[in-house]
Amino acid sequence: MPEPEPSVVHTSPGCEVLQAQLGGWDNLNHLIVCTATKHAVVVDPFDAAYWFNVAESRGLHLIGAWLTHSHWDHTKGVEEALERGGEGFEVIVHEAESERGWDGPHTRVLDAAPHVATALHVGDLTFEAVRTPGHTPGHLTFLGHGIVVSGDCLFLGRCGRADLHGGDPAALRASLLYLRSRMQALPDDWVVLPGHAYELADGRVPHHLKLADVLSGNEAMAALDSDEAWAALPFLAFDDALARRARDQS
Numbered sequence: 543m544p545e546p547e548p549s550v551v552h553t554s555p556g557c558e559v560l561q562a563q564l565g566g567w568d569n570l571n572h573l574i575v576c577t578a579t580k581h582a583v584v585v586d587p588f589d590a591a592y593w594f595n596v597a598e599s600r601g602l603h604l605i606g607a608w609l610t611h612s613h614w615d616h617t618k619g620v621e622e623a624l625e626r627g628g629e630g631f632e633v634i635v636h637e638a639e640s641e642r643g644w645d646g647p648h649t650r651v652l653d654a655a656p657h658v659a660t661a662l663h664v665g666d667l668t669f670e671a672v673r674t675p676g677h678t679p680g681h682l683t684f685l686g687h688g689i690v691v692s693g694d695c696l697f698l699g700r701c702g703r704a705d706l707h708g709g710d711p712a713a714l715r716a717s718l719l720y721l722r723s724r725m726q727a728l729p730d731d732w733v734v735l736p737g738h739a740y741e742l743a744d745g746r747v748p749h750h751l752k753l754a755d756v757l758s759g760n761e762a763m764a765a766l767d768s769d770e771a772w773a774a775l776p777f778l779a780f781d782d783a784l785a786r787r788a789r790d791q792s
């Protein structure tokens with residue numbers, strides 16, 4: 543069994559979701575499994591060998607990778623996944639990620655407008671891939687079967703940064719408004735699965751939270767209705783090497 547062993551973070555009828563934190567940037571990777579067909583897809587694979595080993599040890603057929611966005615820490619394992627997966631292995635990304643210069647390996651691009659869903663399938667299960675730009679132009683959030691896989695758009699206690707190349711604070715705010723209204727209409731016990739686990743205001747560092755807890759405790763969502771509160775959020779932009787590189791690229 544690969545190390546660290548992934549944990550089961552959600553089950554719903556016909557669906558099981560595994561999570562593992564991988565790599566030096568503490569990326570949360572998710573494996574979405576159709577328990578009827580044993581088909582599985584991995585979201586944002588950091589380490590392809592890890593997930594193929596997980597699939598093999600559990601008798602699963604890894605059929606594809608879905609990319610929330612194209613930052614390197616969310617796509618590092620894609621090339622190897624394509625090699626390991628062979629013919630028919632699908633790598634799905636939104637075409638707008640090319641606006642930030644990404645030309646990495648993939649097999650299918652989505653072209654949905656912001657806040658429009660595309661149906662994606664894992665075995666018998668259907669999920670929505672909704673374009674939620676702002677952190678990157680073609681960021682996708684995956685919803686369905688009790689989970690919201692939110693990448694670097696929505697973290698549990700806050701949201702992703704919007705100051706990297708292709709980032710857009712206004713687009714991020716619109717995406718979070720969209721997600722908030724979607725999430726308010728979903729059952730409270732759905733689970734939010736972000737791309738990274740960051741410390742909450744109370745010091746906890748959960749790797750997943752119930753949707754209701756995100757809606758009630760997320761700092762970015764709480765600031766959405768006020769221009770002043772939104773502009774004052776300290777995590778939309780940082781003065782670091784990544785931001786300096788983004789300014790050079792723009």
Ligand SMILES: [Fe+2]
Nearest residue numbers: 611613677694
């Ligand atoms: Fe990112």
